[in-house]
Amino acid sequence: MDIGQAEDWLLDLARRHRLSPSQRQIVQRMLGMFPDVAFLSTIEISKRAGVSQPTVTRLATALGFTGYPEFRAALREVVLSPSTAGRAAVPVPGARLPFPRHSAFDQESSNVAGLTRVARTMPAAVDALAATAPLGVVGLRASAALADYFGYFARRALPAVRVCTDAGSADDFVLHMHQEGASAALFFALPRYPAGTVSAMRLARGLGLTTVVIADTALAPFADDADVLLVAPVGTGLIFDSHAAVVVLAISLLDAIAATDPGRTQERLEAHEALVDRWVY
Incomplete structure (x- = not known):
């Protein structure tokens, strides 16, 4: 899976669940953090996304995981799949999601x-x-x-x-x-x-x-x-x-x-x- 496919995985996951505006904001910011996002703590993500740490934790459960550790493990599995292994981090951390995104259309x-x-x-x-x-x-x-x-x-x-x-x-x-x-x-x-x-x-x-x-x-x-x-x-x-x-x-x-x-x-x-x-x- 390449970086674009990893981003699509997260976006598709988010689309299948009802998220609050603040949770969607986190997802938007995370989409600009691949592949680093799979190795960041909730504190680091909360700082980059401009939200509280508990909000990041609640996002994981809102996406159907038992907690953030399970969510991060899934992220790592996606990022470390053979097609993305060894690639450089191309998105700038904290960058906003480009608009429009075709999947929304x-x-x-x-x-x-x-x-x-x-x-x-x-x-x-x-x-x-x-x-x-x-x-x-x-x-x-x-x-x-x-x-x-x-x-x-x-x-x-x-x-x-x-x-x-x-x-x-x-x-x-x-x-x-x-x-x-x-x-x-x-x-x-x-x-x-x-x-x-x-x-x-x-x-x-x-x-x-x-x-x-x-x-x-x-x-x-x-x-x-x-x-x-x-x-x-x-x-x-x-x-x-x-x-x-x-x-x-x-x-x-x-x-x-x-x-x-x-x-x-x-x-x-x-x-x-x-x-x-x-x-x-």
């Missing part, structure tokens, strides 16, 4: 291609969200930008779209949607799953609203609280999750909802286009 391409699997549940989501007025959209923390993205375009095609990205008012938001006659709500619930999202989702269901949830896996701990679960995997090959598949799913969902009333959609889009000259540069 490959993973996102696979995630987007896998969206065909939501075809079975998409019609139920479209029916529920097309029938509700107002349409409430909830997304907290990492999901806030996704909720805003969906809401920004939804307002151009649909009436009475409301978005909540504030964890402190999510329950109130759901209650107000119910009081205003909503029959369903859309939730973006991606890692790390905010407790406020799950609380609001359960409240909505308790009030009789149909809960349509976009999550990264069908095994999410709150999956049973979703009336309709739409799965869009997130990319985990970089320091932070990437949401290409979620964005494609969200805009596809909106397109399908808008298509349930094409006359209304056309009228609203034409009214929006009439305003474009007022703000476009």
Whole structure:
């Protein structure tokens, strides 16, 4: 195995496990330390990665090893395989991982291609969200930008779209949607799953609203609280999750909802286009 293959081994290992941002940062730095990384202590790695020693230790267990010694032994086995033995250390210790890395693109391409699997549940989501007025959209923390993205375009095609990205008012938001006659709500619930999202989702269901949830896996701990679960995997090959598949799913969902009333959609889009000259540069 050459140095590039050794790096790919570590990256593939990281992709198969759910890592925190700080743990991903360590992996990124370690990728620039081959082959030396297999012979460094947790103290040395923590200094080079700019994290605490316990964080390095926790990374080993997060990757499925019993502890750092077992993880380091696996690293050494990879580095000392015949194809890499005797090679000089070419990466500079502490160097950042070059961006972009092809495997991240490959993973996102696979995630987007896998969206065909939501075809079975998409019609139920479209029916529920097309029938509700107002349409409430909830997304907290990492999901806030996704909720805003969906809401920004939804307002151009649909009436009475409301978005909540504030964890402190999510329950109130759901209650107000119910009081205003909503029959369903859309939730973006991606890692790390905010407790406020799950609380609001359960409240909505308790009030009789149909809960349509976009999550990264069908095994999410709150999956049973979703009336309709739409799965869009997130990319985990970089320091932070990437949401290409979620964005494609969200805009596809909106397109399908808008298509349930094409006359209304056309009228609203034409009214929006009439305003474009007022703000476009």
